Amino acid sequence: MRNLLSITDFSVEEVNEVLETAADIIVHPEAYSEKCKNKILATLFFEPSTRTRLSFESAMLSLGGKTLGFSDANSSSSSKGESVADTIRVVSCYSDIIAMRHPKEGAPLVASFVSDVPIINAGDGGHNHPTQTLTDLLTIKTEMGRLDNLTVGFCGDLKFGRTVHSLIQALSRMKGIKIVLISPDELKIPDYVKSDVMDKNGMDYVETRSLEEAMPSLDVLYMTRVQQERFFNEDDYLRLRDSYILTLDKLSTAKKEMCVLHPLPRVNEIAVDVDSDPRACYFKQVRNGRYVRMALIMKLLGIK
Amino acid sequence: MKIDPIKNGIVIDHIEAGKGMEVYNILNLSELDCMIALIKNVPSKKTGKKDIIKIDASVALDLDVLGYIAPEATVNFIENGALVKKSKVALPETVKNVIKCKNPRCITSVEQGIDQVFKLVDKENRVYRCIYCESKAKD
Ligand SMILES: [Zn+2]
Numbered sequence: 001m002r003n004l005l006s007i008t009d010f011s012v013e014e015v016n017e018v019l020e021t022a023a024d025i026i027v028h029p030e031a032y033s034e035k036c037k038n039k040i041l042a043t044l045f046f047e048p049s050t051r052t053r054l055s056f057e058s059a060m061l062s063l064g065g066k067t068l069g070f071s072d073a074n075s076s077s078s079s080k081g082e083s084v085a086d087t088i089r090v091v092s093c094y095s096d097i098i099a100m101r102h103p104k105e106g107a108p109l110v111a112s113f114v115s116d117v118p119i120i121n122a123g124d125g126g127h128n129h130p131t132q133t134l135t136d137l138l139t140i141k142t143e144m145g146r147l148d149n150l151t152v153g154f155c156g157d158l159k160f161g162r163t164v165h166s167l168i169q170a171l172s173r174m175k176g177i178k179i180v181l182i183s184p185d186e187l188k189i190p191d192y193v194k195s196d197v198m199d200k201n202g203m204d205y206v207e208t209r210s211l212e213e214a215m216p217s218l219d220v221l222y223m224t225r226v227q228q229e230r231f232f233n234e235d236d237y238l239r240l241r242d243s244y245i246l247t248l249d250k251l252s253t254a255k256k257e258m259c260v261l262h263p264l265p266r267v268n269e270i271a272v273d274v275d276s277d278p279r280a281c282y283f284k285q286v287r288n289g290r291y292v293r294m295a296l297i298m299k300l301l302g303i304k
Numbered sequence: 305m306k307i308d309p310i311k312n313g314i315v316i317d318h319i320e321a322g323k324g325m326e327v328y329n330i331l332n333l334s335e336l337d338c339m340i341a342l343i344k345n346v347p348s349k350k351t352g353k354k355d356i357i358k359i360d361a362s363v364a365l366d367l368d369v370l371g372y373i374a375p376e377a378t379v380n381f382i383e384n385g386a387l388v389k390k391s392k393v394a395l396p397e398t399v400k401n402v403i404k405c406k407n408p409r410c411i412t413s414v415e416q417g418i419d420q421v422f423k424l425v426d427k428e429n430r431v432y433r434c435i436y437c438e439s440k441a442k443d
Contacts (some may be wrong), residue, residue, distance in 0.1 A: 083415050104411040106436025110418055125409050127437055 003119040007130040014058040021295035036065030042095035043069035043134035046102040117298035135289040142261040149176035156224035172201040179205035315380040316357040368396035368421030410437035
């Protein structure tokens, strides 16, 4: 039985298989509307995330399946002190596949040890969020037509951004990827991502403080939020904040064929007037999240 | 200082000097009721000084745990006063319930009844990571 706990649980071939199915679903959604008839997806959200939960539920409903679950720990038995393992033992009797989010890192691994049905990690603390990474990959592939030979810029909070680390990890297995890391010194990518992922895989990368400087070289720009609580003082935050906000003006030097991604929710790091630019792909990314989750559910259930 | 040779038992030799007590504790040797000698700072040709533990009984030792704590050690198995087997311990691929994950965001900090498991990810630099949260094991 397969699970998806981390993006590296899937080989490059398996990732491609999911992306290809998702791309086919985009074109022929009707052909998939009964693929999971009589199947039940449990969405166990020990920590609330309405967006991610709705994406999973929409995916299962679009496949003709049904869903059940809880949307925060207060409505689950874990508030009474039940362990993750016991909750999963029970729920795996009621469902065919489980998507779970939990505030503690590694909770989905504990679940996978006791579950009779596949487990999908829908986010475990700051650790992994592989379906976001699949969503990012599908968006890059559908927008750029490829997942190799790309210059990918990551901008903003590269220190705490798990979606950034995980996408870099996924890209490290593709050929000809150049990474441009754009952040203030305070929010630079952690050393272990450099040593264990980028250096280890011989990835080509540069670090810069300037989004303007990096812009013309990029095929993909992955924006993240620079949060005030990451800074020691407000002055630093205010001084740096504007440098990492994407505006139409900054986008003017970008390639015509490029795409801007953002894991959402956005606060102010992308100016609203960028939304109408054809390179803004962050809302398409949300739609892709549903298709890629449909493809993933089918794969883990062994449905062709 | 002289310790009598053992007839049937195990000698853990070449433990890094000063680590003998740690090895004694981690292998739960205090729970055995046979004779045990822990000899510290024994002169050694190779390393200058070493620790040795002699156990006067043929007991089952967790060599993985020993390998994690003292990868340089050798284990000599003695039967009827003769050396019958000499094993060099090695860094184990995984260690179970020896190290505790110190990451407060790790599921092991709250979930009851799960094993603390660390996996060897970098042999050269002896790096172990928690299988749940991937935090590095700290010495
Ligand atoms: Zn841990």
